[in-house]
Amino acid sequence: MTLSTSATADHIYANGLRNQWHAVVPSRFVAPGGMRKVTALGEQWLLFRRSDGTLAMLADRCPHRGAPLSLGKHLGDRVACWYHGVEVETDGTVSSVPGLPGCNLEGKKLVTSLPVREVSGAILAWFGDEEHPEPAELTLPDPLTDPEADAFLCYAEWDVPWRFAMENLLDPMHGAFLHHDSHTMFDGDTTAKFRIRETDRGYFFEKTDQRGVNFDWVELCRTGVDWVDLSIPYPPSAGPGGPFGIVGMACPVDAGRTGVFFWRYRRVQGWQRDAWRFLYKTLIEKRHWDVLEQDRVMLEAMPADADQRENLYQHDLGVVRLRRLYRTAAEAQSA
């Protein structure tokens, strides 16, 4: 059984919130006709893609003796467990028990199958617990559906708790320090006042006295999937089209690991779009990566109890609010 309702609030807070969508891995990680084992929310899953591209996500556990289905064989529209050949369809139904035809496992839906969607190159899955198997409405990040915007996905795997990765995004002030030696965040004041501004889908955490200079604001959006939106100016060398934005998501892999998804997007069209894409692939992607590595190095070096022994100040209001929100949700889900 997966994602039980009996998990403690501490476990959920550490391993990821249920009853919402999460990005899992990039779509290209699962080839047509292929399978991939993934860990998410502290549990083992199998991504399974038919040759026509249809994707399914199953608990990586044979309903017979618990062997990992990911060690099994891809049979086109189902997977056969390597241990005893038990065959499981993409909706989790046992279609065949070769060792004992007619066995009462056949025809039963015994494996958890998560609803999946593919969005701008990423696989999103609904992680409902036992009481919430049906997915809630998912509203996709508007920069990823805006025909005026163009995006590249960057995915990376970090040895940090998912909360630290999200908190880092709700902490814009680190841009002026950690990323001072970067191609985009060298400018602007190193002092600031911040405010929280509520929206109907989350909240903004923003500087009150500077905009469009550094990483000056961030919006947390809870639209069935949790994501952030932010904007960072490009230097003139990046050509026409103004700042680039980031849609960020974090996949809680387990208590100590996170998959981070950053879509760098720009509202740019025609030759300007083409020139940005060319520069991005040739020169800019590497510079963006170097900035992301600064985050990874810092966050991976943070002690595990970093959030237990702190002395916070006004710049941390966005983080404090995020924690309260997630902690409350974890407690509600463990009830």
Added chain:
Amino acid sequence: MTDPVNGAWPYLDVHQSRTHEPTPYEYKLAATLEEVFTHEGHELADVVRGLNARQVHAADGAPWTEESFRAEMNRLGA
């Protein structure tokens, strides 16, 4: 680089948007384009003039026109 299909944790790949390692021509064009954007501006006419003034021409050696530049960006930015 980690194999994206079977790769072990962690996946850390600098280049995820490329289909190939850029050619010397592509590197030179990109670097010059950045210089032109910085010093000449962002208008198409300025960009074409800036590239030609620096003798950084199309792959066939011909000076850029607005039309040939658009077509090449479209090819390289696909």
